[in-house]
Amino acid sequence: MEYLTPAHIETPVTTPESLRPWLTELTSTPLFDDLAQPFAHPPVATTMVVLRTEKSGRGSAFVVGAQTKASYSKPEEPAGCVRLRLEPGVTRQLLGVTAGELTDRVVRLDELPGPLGGFAKELTGVPTAHAITHLEDLLPQRISESDTDRAHRIVLREAISALTADNAPALSELTARLAVSERQLRNLFTTGIGLSPKHFARIQRLRRVLAYAGDTPWSHLAASTGYYDQSHLTADFRTLMGVPPAAYLRGKLPAPSRCQMPR
Known part of the structure; x- marks a missing residue:
């Protein structure tokens, strides 16, 4: 069975300058009505x-936290989405x-106490541009950030940059470099x-493998993405994706579940 990923049908949307300190990426997905x-x-x-906007025009807003393992799902009804990362x-x-x-949670936006939660009604069921x-x-007027928050973000950004580099340092080396x-x-x-x-480093490394899987031998991928060897790559891939690399490429994947949206 052939699976899509959301990235296959997402279209990047230009993020306004005033929102760039808060959003890494903004994408739009057109109405997707192939429920099979x-x-x-x-x-x-x-x-x-x-x-999320359904074909009927009904809208909903929710938050997806970091996901530690892969999931496989089928849409319940035609809908389009705007994603703010x-x-x-x-x-x-x-x-x-x-x-x-x-x-590993999905929650309704209006259940959260921050500024974005207060905008949930205004953001649902309207065109992307609106x-x-x-x-x-x-949003920029409602956000409060302390000097400590800003300092923490700088350290976090530097750590992310180091851990996603080709020659990522060991954790002990990274903490010494950042003085934490x-x-x-x-x-x-x-x-x-x-x-x-x-x-975080495991997931970023896996996503690099997924980007080149099928075009590069597994042994080469293991070496270029920082795995100890091919067996290490295979074991980590199975843990995070739920299937071995070869099965993933052949489309032998877990049966999809129905999308569970927060109500």
């Missing part, structure tokens, strides 16, 4: 706000909770991303 086509959702290390370290300022409180304009006009303890760095990642530094 299942989706594969690889693990992801970001918190995302999703504005939050910058690492801003979840508490925008949603009123830490990223760690949202890990939603973005509303956020651009109101391993405990401090772990707390920054858990609060700002929802994952430990090690789990």
Whole structure:
């Protein structure tokens, strides 16, 4: 069975300058009405706000936390989406909770106490351009960020840059470079991303493998993405994706479940 990923049908939307400190990416997905086509959702290390509009025009807004393992699902009804991927370290300022409180969860936006939660009604069931304009006009005025928050974001950004580089340093080397303890760095990642530094690095490495899978021999992929060897890649792939690499490429994947939307 052939699976799609959301990235196959997403279209990037220009993020206004005033929102760039808070959003890493903004994408739009057109109305998708092929209910027979299942989706594969690889693990992801970001918190995302999703504005969903059904074919009937009914809208909903929800938040998807960092996902530690892959999931496979089928849509329940035709719908289009706008996805706002939050910058690492801003979840508490925008949603009123830490990223760690949202890990592996899907919750309604209006249930969260932060500024974005207060905009849930205005953001649902409207064209993408209207939603973005509303956020651009109101969100920056509602966000409160302390000097400590900003300092933590800088450290987190530097750590992410190091861990996603081709020659990522060991955790002990990274903490020495950033002048923080391993405990401090772990707390920054858990609060700002929802994952430990090690789990974050595993997911980013897996996503690099997925980007080149099928075009590059597994042994070469293992070497180029930082795995000890091919068997290490295979074991990690199976743990995070639920199937071995070869089965994934052949489309031998777990049966899709129905999408579970928060009500």
